[in-house]
Amino acid sequence: MLMANDLPDARDGSATQRAYRVLRKMIVTGELKPGEKLKIDGLRGRLDTGASPIREALSLLTSDNLVERIDQRGFRTAEISAQNFDEILKLRCTLEDLALRESIAKADDAWEEQLVLAHHRMARAKDGNEATFEDLHKLFHMALLANASSPILLKFCSQLYDLNIRYRFLAGRALNYQRRDVSDEHGGILAAAVARDADAASSRLLDHYKMTGAFLAGLLERNELS
Amino acid sequence: MLMANDLPDARDGSATQRAYRVLRKMIVTGELKPGEKLKIDGLRGRLDTGASPIREALSLLTSDNLVERIDQRGFRTAEISAQNFDEILKLRCTLEDLALRESIAKADDAWEEQLVLAHHRMARAKDGNEATFEDLHKLFHMALLANASSPILLKFCSQLYDLNIRYRFLAGRALNYQRRDVSDEHGGILAAAVARDADAASSRLLDHYKMTGAFLAGLLERNELS
DNA sequence: TACGATCAAATTATCGATTTTTTTTGACCG
DNA sequence: CGGTCAAAAAAAATCGATAATTTGATCGTA
Incomplete structure (x- = not known):
């Protein structure tokens, strides 16, 4: 069974999915630097979505160990060492x-x-x-x-x-x-x-x-x- | 250095943290059955919080492999086999x-x-x-x-x-x-x-x-x- | 000068309401 | 009957606004 090499398009899926993919790429490629504070408002502008999808995407990235969540103090990208x-x-x-x-x-x-x-x-x-x-x-x-x-x-x-x-x-x-x-x-x-x-x-x-x-x-x- | 055996209290932390702890315990102990649909509204009643903290808690549980997230179709507890x-x-x-x-x-x-x-x-x-x-x-x-x-x-x-x-x-x-x-x-x-x-x-x-x-x-x- | 308290600005967390999507229902046709 | 389609209902996703919390600056005091 041959499968399509489905690299997802930038507009596929929910706003959360999009934000997740974009943010992940930005972190992995270093566009967002290690330890950088991820302010919801700032990202909202760059990604053109509301705060909720961004929050949720950041939650998901936390599980990938790419983002650190500090309770009541927001999110930041994982440090490197x-x-x-x-x-x-x-x-x-x-x-x-x-x-x-x-x-x-x-x-x-x-x-x-x-x-x-x-x-x-x-x-x-x-x-x-x-x-x-x-x-x-x-x-x-x-x-x-x-x-x-x-x-x-x-x-x-x-x-x-x-x-x-x-x-x-x-x-x-x-x-x-x-x-x-x-x-x-x-x-x-x-x-x-x-x-x-x-x-x-x-x-x-x-x-x-x-x-x-x-x-x-x-x-x-x-x-x-x- | 002696540390307290800090088992977190039910009212510690943010609403998200609370929801996370409670939901996790409910899933681990089987109060929520494997494969069960997790309706936000239903849980809101049981946990006495808004939808946002619950959504976020469920996102976090997804990374623990205790909850499965189906895009645009909500959450359900992980199946067993x-x-x-x-x-x-x-x-x-x-x-x-x-x-x-x-x-x-x-x-x-x-x-x-x-x-x-x-x-x-x-x-x-x-x-x-x-x-x-x-x-x-x-x-x-x-x-x-x-x-x-x-x-x-x-x-x-x-x-x-x-x-x-x-x-x-x-x-x-x-x-x-x-x-x-x-x-x-x-x-x-x-x-x-x-x-x-x-x-x-x-x-x-x-x-x-x-x-x-x-x-x-x-x-x-x-x-x-x- | 160092320290601590206090207040204002910034930021996060949460809520309630709206929009979008999925699921269900039931009428209609083959 | 069995299947298809459209409308209604339910649920999820998202938004905008408000509440709670942290951060940073300022000031007074020892």
Whole structure:
């Protein structure tokens, strides 16, 4: 069963959904800086909605650990720190290893096809639209894990992905993501997964994370983040 | 540093906080049944607040996986199933093992004292107030893990604890929790933790979970849940 | 100068009313 | 009968206004 690569449009869904998507992107991409106070009134202007949808969107973002809620004192974006990054990296390695192995253990044709497709879409988008590449990149990584019949685990992985990618955006130009041939790494992971080789897939995936992680951790230690 | 065992009072905090605590307890204890529709208006009467705090509380509960939000169609409590329970149990074993080992690895006097204290409070409450025992029980289990300097991991564990305990409440009288001497098991875990024996502590903790888990899983398979 | 109290401005939290969306009902037609 | 459609009812989402709370500035006092 082929599915549309449904990246939601900016006007889909309720006002809350829209606010949620926009705010999340703004936080993940660093448009809203770590620790920044999120004043409802200010955001109302930028997002062109009332206070209620914004409040609700911020509540939802709280659960993603992207926003912190301080009772009676409003909302602010989550702080960043070297420890926090380290924690995210470690947890990701543990949980994605778990999920990937289960996913491969239950491998079937449908999953494999979805995976190949996700990879193709990501590869194709690489040269083109910079913004959607990141979305497709996430879809590829989640497609790897998708066959693990463990919704809670997948949700955790998805959250950790977003928390991690935020650091990559914050590193911005400092992180020469293109220098390393990430494309090859993705290809290697895909190949191992399709070959049902859980050990190879897992070690390649984890190396993929640790490589970027080590670089980012270095930046963080030296406080070179914007 | 001794801390008060601060179980929040029913009138502490904002209306949202109150609604959040009350609703969570109602869901965890099964007063609100799995899959039940949560109509804002209906809850307004029961909780004696406006719609806004309730909406916001429900949004927060969504992130705890206790409430499901369906866009434009309101909220309902999370469904239960044998798979879901199985998933929770497995994830709990993995994550608490991780957290407990890190907690013990970094063991210090302050942590040890907090732990002993949490155990004592739980043990003392056992005969008395049934309602607060569960709260203290959770505090003890979280105290075991608390020394792992990994807030995200601890948050995951806390969430999974609540999801799990919900099943125990739903099993209600069917689960003869008192039959097994849980008190001994807690004592054993505490002793191993205080002795800094990570292997023993972890295996005792996981057995503690698996024991209850196996029984509950049996009930679920046979659909004997209320 | 440092400290604490007090008041005004800013901001958040909450409420009640309105708008939008979904669900239900019941009449009508094949 | 069974299914479709439209109107009515119910419920959710959103808005604008009000109440409660925090923050920041000012002033008097030791």
